[in-house]
Amino acid sequence: xxxNGSVSxxxxxQFINCRILKEHTLQREDLWVRDGRILDPEKLFFxxxxxxxxxxxxxxxxxxxxxxxxxxxxxxxVDFSTPSEDPGAGVAFVAKKIxxxxxxxFCPTLVTSPPSVYHKVLPExxxxxxxxxxxxxxxxxxxxxxxxxxxxxxxxxxFLRTFGGSGGVRPLLEVYGGLDNxxxxxxxxxxxxxxxxxxxxxxxxxxxxxxxSVANLSQAEEAVRQGASFITHLFNAMLPFHHRxxxxxGLLTSDRIPAGRSVFYGMIADGIxxxxxxxxxxxxxxxxxLVLVTDAxxxxxxxxxxxxxxxQVIEIQGxxxxxxxxxxxxxxxxxxxxxxxxxxxxxxxxxxxxxxxxSLHPAQLLGISHQKGSLEYGCDADLVLMDDxxxxxxxxxxxxxxxxx
Amino acid sequence: MKLIILEQxxxxxxxxxxxxxxxxxxxxxxPERYFTLGLPTGGTPLGCYKKLIEFYKNGDVSFQYVxxxxxxxxxxxxxxxxxxxxxxxxxxxxxxxxxxxxNVHILDGNAADLPSECQAFEKKxxxxxxxxxxxxxxxxxxxxAFNEPGSSLVSRTRVKTLAMDTIQxxxxxxxxxLSKVPTMALTVGVGTVMEAKxxxxxxxxxxxxxxLYKAIEEGVNHMWTVSAFQQHPQTLFVCDEDATLxxxxxxxxxxxxxxxxxxxxxxxxxxxxxxx
Numbered sequence: 001x002x003x004n005g006s007v008s009x010x011x012x013x014q015f016i017n018c019r020i021l022k023e024h025t026l027q028r029e030d031l032w033v034r035d036g037r038i039l040d041p042e043k044l045f046f047x048x049x050x051x052x053x054x055x056x057x058x059x060x061x062x063x064x065x066x067x068x069x070x071x072x073x074x075x076x077x078v079d080f081s082t083p084s085e086d087p088g089a090g091v092a093f094v095a096k097k098i099x100x101x102x103x104x105x106f107c108p109t110l111v112t113s114p115p116s117v118y119h120k121v122l123p124e125x126x127x128x129x130x131x132x133x134x135x136x137x138x139x140x141x142x143x144x145x146x147x148x149x150x151x152x153x154x155x156x157x158x159f160l161r162t163f164g165g166s167g168g169v170r171p172l173l174e175v176y177g178g179l180d181n182x183x184x185x186x187x188x189x190x191x192x193x194x195x196x197x198x199x200x201x202x203x204x205x206x207x208x209x210x211x212x213s214v215a216n217l218s219q220a221e222e223a224v225r226q227g228a229s230f231i232t233h234l235f236n237a238m239l240p241f242h243h244r245x246x247x248x249x250g251l252l253t254s255d256r257i258p259a260g261r262s263v264f265y266g267m268i269a270d271g272i273x274x275x276x277x278x279x280x281x282x283x284x285x286x287x288x289x290l291v292l293v294t295d296a297x298x299x300x301x302x303x304x305x306x307x308x309x310x311x312q313v314i315e316i317q318g319x320x321x322x323x324x325x326x327x328x329x330x331x332x333x334x335x336x337x338x339x340x341x342x343x344x345x346x347x348x349x350x351x352x353x354x355x356x357x358x359s360l361h362p363a364q365l366l367g368i369s370h371q372k373g374s375l376e377y378g379c380d381a382d383l384v385l386m387d388d389x390x391x392x393x394x395x396x397x398x399x400x401x402x403x404x405x
Numbered sequence: 406m407k408l409i410i411l412e413q414x415x416x417x418x419x420x421x422x423x424x425x426x427x428x429x430x431x432x433x434x435x436p437e438r439y440f441t442l443g444l445p446t447g448g449t450p451l452g453c454y455k456k457l458i459e460f461y462k463n464g465d466v467s468f469q470y471v472x473x474x475x476x477x478x479x480x481x482x483x484x485x486x487x488x489x490x491x492x493x494x495x496x497x498x499x500x501x502x503x504x505x506x507x508n509v510h511i512l513d514g515n516a517a518d519l520p521s522e523c524q525a526f527e528k529k530x531x532x533x534x535x536x537x538x539x540x541x542x543x544x545x546x547x548x549x550a551f552n553e554p555g556s557s558l559v560s561r562t563r564v565k566t567l568a569m570d571t572i573q574x575x576x577x578x579x580x581x582x583l584s585k586v587p588t589m590a591l592t593v594g595v596g597t598v599m600e601a602k603x604x605x606x607x608x609x610x611x612x613x614x615x616x617l618y619k620a621i622e623e624g625v626n627h628m629w630t631v632s633a634f635q636q637h638p639q640t641l642f643v644c645d646e647d648a649t650l651x652x653x654x655x656x657x658x659x660x661x662x663x664x665x666x667x668x669x670x671x672x673x674x675x676x677x678x679x680x681x
Contacts (some may be wrong), residue, residue: 030500042485042495049506 006048010035013399014052018385021064021359022375024352031063033381036398040377058385061393064355065373066104066382067336068362070184070291071141071232071266073109074298077309080108080125082298083117087124095134097301099395099403101335102358104382105136105372107183109295112144112155119177127181130382130397138366139183142176143232146197147212148188151237154331155212163193169200182206183366186232188213189223202227207366209266210248212237217250224257230365231265233295234282235274252286264365266293267357269343270319270334276346283347291365292339292358297321297331341390351390406621406634408660409643409667414609418452421540421607421643423671425457426466428538428603430675434470439508441472441530443539443598445550446493449607450542458501465674468504472533474526475511476541476550476598479587480564482514488578489514512562512591523562523591530597539601543608546570547616547629551592558625558633560594595633604637608644617644618651 015031022029032039032052044050074080076097078090091108098106108125110118122140130136145161152160164171173179184207187194198208210220211232216239220228231238231248239247246253251263267282268274269292283290294300299307299314299321306324307314313324321333334342336358344354363373371380381399386392395403411417425442434440444450460466478490486492491511499509510529516522530536541549546568552560553568567575572586579585598604608617620631621642634640649657 040485041500042492045495045499045506045509046484046491051506 008035011053012039012044012050014041014055015058015063015383016055017060018058018063019060020375021062021352021355024356026062026352031375031381031383033399036381036400038375038377038379038381043377061385061387062351062355062390063375064384064386065359065363065375065379066135066384066395066397067102067292067340067358068138068366068373069098069103069106069294069336069358070138070230070362070365071109071143071293071295072098072103072106073111073296073331075296075300077298077302077307079298079309080121081110081113081117083120087121088126091125091137092134095130095137098135098336099397100392101337102340102384102386102392102395103135103336104130104384104395104397105138107138107141109141109143112147112152112159114159115175115177118142118175122177122181125181127183130402132397132400132402134402136382136397137181138368139181141184141186141209142182143186144212145175146172146185146187146191146194148190148214150214151188151212153212153237162191163197165193167193167196169197169204172197172201179204179206184209184230186211186230188215189228190215190219194223195226198223198226198228202229205367210238210251213248214239215248216245217247217254220248220251221254221256224251224254224261224263229261229263230291231263233268233273233293234265235278236268249282252282252289262289262364264289264291264361266291266295267343268293268295268332268334269339269346270294270332271342271346272320272329272334273332279343279346280348283349287349287353289361290357291361292336292343293362294334294336294339295332296335297333299331300333300335302333337386337390337392344390351388354390406640406642407663407667408621408656409641409664410649410657410661411643411645413645414452417607417609417643417645418450419456420671421450421453421605422456422460424605424641424643425453425538425540426460427671427675429466429468429471432537436470439470439472439533441474441533441536441538443474443476443536443541443593443601444494444498445476445540445542445607446490447542449609450540451497453540453607454498458498461502468502471504472508473504473510474530474533474536474593477590477592478512478514480514480519480589480591482587484513484515514587514591519564519591523564526562526591526593527597536601538603538605539598540605540607541598543606543613543616543620543631544571545574545612545616547619547631549595549598549606549631549633551590552595552630554628554630556595556627556630558627558630559596559599561596562591562593565590565592595630599633599637603639603641604634605641605643606631606634608642608648610645611647611650613644613648614650614652617642617648622652622656 012034019026032041186209208228209230241249315324359373363369383396385394619629
């Protein structure tokens with residue numbers, strides 16, 4: 001029976017027989033949802049004298065917040081950075097597919113590209129809520145082109161840029177065409193003029209991430225002081241840790257982080273891009289900052305074998321994606337749920353910790369943890385149902401089932 | 406009175422829960438006649454609530470046609486504070502069973518007009534036809550609900566200032582900080598509980614032994630308000646061995662000798678009246 005209607009007439013769903021991730025542990029509690037948000041059942045009982053309209057039996061499974069992937073370049077043959085007839089449709093296609101991996105919100109990522117690509121693609125990729133149609137788009141992650149030449153990785157050299165002398169975000173506006181629908185920018189802080197850029201982007205509410213950079217620790221700390229709060233795929237595309245200048249990696253244990261602020265760092269936990277021992281070092285040094293990302297490329301989701309994707313021929317063997325005929329990795333293809341499981345096994349952390357690295361921490365990074373990445377009352381009911389091995393059974397967005405195994 | 410003496414806390418919880426369960430089943434409540442139950446909070450009844458939840462989950466009993474009236478609530482504590490009695494009842498009992506919210510009555514310690522709130526509560530009990538079974542505990546100072554030493558034995562629901570003994574006993578729920586414990590509460594009166602058809606008092610632990618002694622082996626006295634129930638026609642005291650430590654050996658032997666009779670009140674589940 002529904003409530004007395006004093007607050008709302010919307011139907012109430014009660015997830016029963018589940019263990020929910022709350023207060024950093026798995027608790028045997030029911031989860032109540034109304035109007036796409038998590039409901040406080042005690043308030044419902046005493047204030048509204050209400051109960052659930054329907055009960056969903058979870059069969060003893062784990063119910064956790066849906067995963068948030070802040071670095072996803074494409075998948076299933078779609079590359080977000082390659083302009084197509086309808087970039088929006090490409091994003092939507094991938095958004096629907098990643099529901100199967102438990103991802104309920106993500107940041108479509110564009111690698112270094114010429115301005116023409118940004119001008120064509122960005123206006124078509126809008127922030128939008130998820131649902132049956134697919135995971136929600138939180139905003140675009142622009143990885144480049146203001147990055148270091150020496151650490152460009154797979155980014156095309158000819159499109160790398162510097163900030164120029166004017167200061168502020170004007171060069172970014174020119175290159176990108178605008179900053180609407182952008183939630184994160186990865187840049188190299190050692191580039192001249194970066195300070196005012198970092199400051200202004202942060203003031204605009206855009207997360208600034210350090211990556212593809214040869215910055216030393218002081219330069220990285222200066223950028224954090226200006227507002228930078230993330231490290232793009234820790235260890236990859238940056239100077240290696242050195243005991244007299246730890247570089248960007250040193251941010252994990254820096255004592256120069258301003259009070260009340262946190263530095264988060266992305267980890268690709270596919271077992272390939274980072275040695276498990278390195279993963280453990282980072283995790284043990286700063287567990288609260290670890291954010292699992294897939295950094296998956298367009299080959300993710302495709303079956304094993306050869307695939308021609310745009311200009312590249314890629315060979316997929318298991319979790320490895322090579323440039324065909326070589327042993328050069330062309331990018332990661334692990335799905336988010338695989339990363340969560342691998343992270344838990346490699347680090348030996350608890351299930352709640354592994355789940356939080358893919359939900360709570362990215363939400364905190366983006367400043368949206370009051371709404372996403374958590375099962376606190378009032379948060380969006382974006383959920384994943386899984387067994388004790390963290391193998392997914394179902395995905396929900398706003399309390400509605402959007403995928404079932 | 407019936408004095409039921411069991412070995413330990415768990416046996417007390419189980420016996421008491423079975424008694425409540427059987428009482429509800431025998432009453433056979435329905436949409437036209439509700440079973441009215443008075444309920445306590447605190448450490449003592451926790452085990453009993455857990456057992457009742459188990460019986461509900463097994464399908465042995467339903468709370469659909471049960472109306473509850475809690476004994477008390479702190480004044481001035483926000484209703485969603487984790488130590489409020491509303492929170493206690495929700496987290497330890499109501500959220501696990503099929504009781505309807507409109508059948509739950511707990512005093513509102515944040516009401517604008519506290520005396521009116523108390524009067525309204527008395528009226529709700531009256532309108533419900535009185536209370537069939539009032540379950541309660543006993544404080545170390547022998548109080549029932551928040552009827553502190555010196556409370557009138559014919560008192561009704563009202564605002565009470567808590568005694569220092571009670572504040573100290575409750576400090577453990579407020580991080581051990583005496584300044585955080587509420588100093589006033591709304592409580593049913595001794596007279597209110599005396600009007601119930603039947604009263605069951607749960608007492609466990611050696612620290613309650615002296616209060617139990619004062620309550621049943623000495624006279625009726627407003628300094629030990631539970632002693633009022635010596636004048637109630639149907640009272641049960643359910644306690645563990647430790648709670649009997651201050652009683653006369655003779656008293657304990659007498660009542661222990663009657664356990665085979667008293668156990669008949671709980672052990673056969675009234676089978677034909679099991680909830681469908």
